Structures are given as C-alpha cells and as structure tokens.
Amino acid sequence: MIDHAGLDVGDYLASRAFYAAALAPLGYGVKAELPAEPPGAPADQTANF
Amino acid sequence: MIDHTGLAVSDFAKSKEWYARALAPLGYKVMMEFPAEQAGGQPAAGLGDIKPDFWLAGGGPTSPHIHIAFAVKSRALVDAFYKAALAAGGRDNGPPGIRAHYHADYYGAFVLDPDGHNVEVVCHYPPGGAAKPKRATAASRGAAKSAAKKRAPAKKAVAKKAKRKKR
Numbered sequence: 001m002i003d004h005a006g007l008d009v010g011d012y013l014a015s016r017a018f019y020a021a022a023l024a025p026l027g028y029g030v031k032a033e034l035p036a037e038p039p040g041a042p043a044d045q046t047a048n049f
Numbered sequence: 050m051i052d053h054t055g056l057a058v059s060d061f062a063k064s065k066e067w068y069a070r071a072l073a074p075l076g077y078k079v080m081m082e083f084p085a086e087q088a089g090g091q092p093a094a095g096l097g098d099i100k101p102d103f104w105l106a107g108g109g110p111t112s113p114h115i116h117i118a119f120a121v122k123s124r125a126l127v128d129a130f131y132k133a134a135l136a137a138g139g140r141d142n143g144p145p146g147i148r149a150h151y152h153a154d155y156y157g158a159f160v161l162d163p164d165g166h167n168v169e170v171v172c173h174y175p176p177g178g179a180a181k182p183k184r185a186t187a188a189s190r191g192a193a194k195s196a197a198k199k200r201a202p203a204k205k206a207v208a209k210k211a212k213r214k215k216r
Contacts, residue, residue: 002051002102003120003171008113 053102054117056166057091057109064105064163065094070137071160072096074129075119075170077103110164118169124156130170134160142167 009015020030058064069079081095091108095101103117121127128145135141143159157171 001098001120002054003118003169004116005051005054005118006116008115 051102053095053097053100053104055093055104055106056111056115056117057106058162059110059164061092061094061105061107067134067137067139067163068096068103068105071130071134071139071162071168072103072119074126074133075121077119111166114164114166116167116169118157118171121170121172122174124172124174124176127156127158127170127172131158131160134168138163139168140165143169 016030020028065079069077076098077096078098079094080097080101083093085092085107088106091106093104093106096103096105103119119130121130124145131145139160139162141159142161143157145156145158147153148155148157152173154173154175155171156173157169159167159169162168
C-alpha cells in the first residue's frame with residue numbers, strides 16, 4: 001500500500017497552490033511543510049503527497 | 050488517499066524485476082501487464098498486493114527523481130525490504146531506523162531504484178506492533194469519518210467529470 005509519494009516541481013509556490021486547490025474537494029490540505037535545508041528533506045512533501 | 054501512481058523507467062525489464070524483488074517482502078508482485086501496443090507505445094506493468102497501485106512504463110526515465118513510500122505494519126518488513134532491495138541491485142539511501150523528525154515511531158528504510166528514484170518502506174507502528182498506529186488517535190479517526198461524509202458528494206462529482214472526459 002502506498003504510504004506517500006512526492007515530486008520536485010519547477011515553481012514550488014505555484015504548484016503548492018495548485019495542488020491545494022485541486023485536491024481540496026478530497027479533503028486534502030498542506031499538512032506538513034519542511035524547510036529546504038535539512039538533509040534529505042524535500043521542501044515539497046506534504047502528508048502523503 | 051493515494052489510489053495508484055506510476056513512473057516511466059529507462060529499462061522496463063530491469064526495473065520490473067527490481068521492484069518485484071524489492072517489494073516481494075510486502076506481498077507485492079506484478080498483477081497486471083500491458084504490451085506496448087496496448088499502452089500508448091510503451092509496455093506497462095502494475096505491481097501491488099491486493100490491487101496494482103504502482104505502475105511502471107518504458108520510455109523513461111522520469112526526471113527529476115521522484116519519491117515513493119510504501120506502508121507496512123511491522124519494522125521487520127522494513128528490514129526485509131531493505132535487504133531484498135539491495136540484493137536486487139539497489140543503492141543504499143538510508144538504512145532501516147527511526148526518523149524521529151517525522152514522529153517517534155517512524156521507522157523507515159530508503160533504497161534507490163535502478164534509475165535513482167528514492168524508494169522507501171515505512172512502518173508507523175511502535176516496536177512489537179499495535180492495533181492502530183500512534184498517529185491515528187480516536188479523535189482524528191472521528192474527524193476523518195465526518196470529513197469523509199462531508200466530501201462524499203464532491204467525490205461523486207469528480208467521478209462524473211472523469212467519466213465525461215473519457216469519451
């Protein structure tokens with residue numbers, strides 16, 4: 001079973017806004033946000049996408 | 050909740066074999082397969098345990114690298130994935146262990162697939178297992194239930210739209 005998945009995007013803020021709006025009907029929202037700096041922590045990861 | 054996802058790989062046969070071996074401890078296997086002529090010009094294979102939820106297609110690799118994580122209910126299965134994935138030729142990207150910056154019982158292992166994609170298997174349960182992972186409290190389950198009720202009509206509308214789009 002898939003736990004979570006993630007991808008890198010060209011424009012973080014634009015994509016963040018797009019996904020938040022597109023997935024809002026599913027009850028999705030930005031649940032977690034990681035800073036860019038810590039090792040191995042992609043900045044675009046939310047709770048399961 | 051994620052239903053399925055997929056990626057394009059540079060060597061279809063090699064990646065299919067790698068994922069089948071790496072994810073075997075999770076009960077994953079190739080459940081569905083389509084030849085190139087039936088799948089838009091590239092072969093495709095769907096892996097899963099009860100349904101194919103992870104798809105591979107030729108013609109890649111997908112770039113930049115993606116991240117995918119699979120959930121298991123015991124830490125032993127995380128260890129088994131790590132061992133199988135390395136034995137199948139994967140590159141170590143983080144051995145089994147706690148990643149406390151996510152939560153106290155987050156036990157994961159990371160291996161790079163043949164194209165360098167970051168594949169993880171994670172267990173959210175405390176050692177020895179539990180009826181429910183710690184992160185799912187009674188309160189959050191109740192909230193999830195009422196949220197599911199609320200969004201049911203929206204889901205239907207989305208399905209209808211998808212149907213229309215298909216034709």
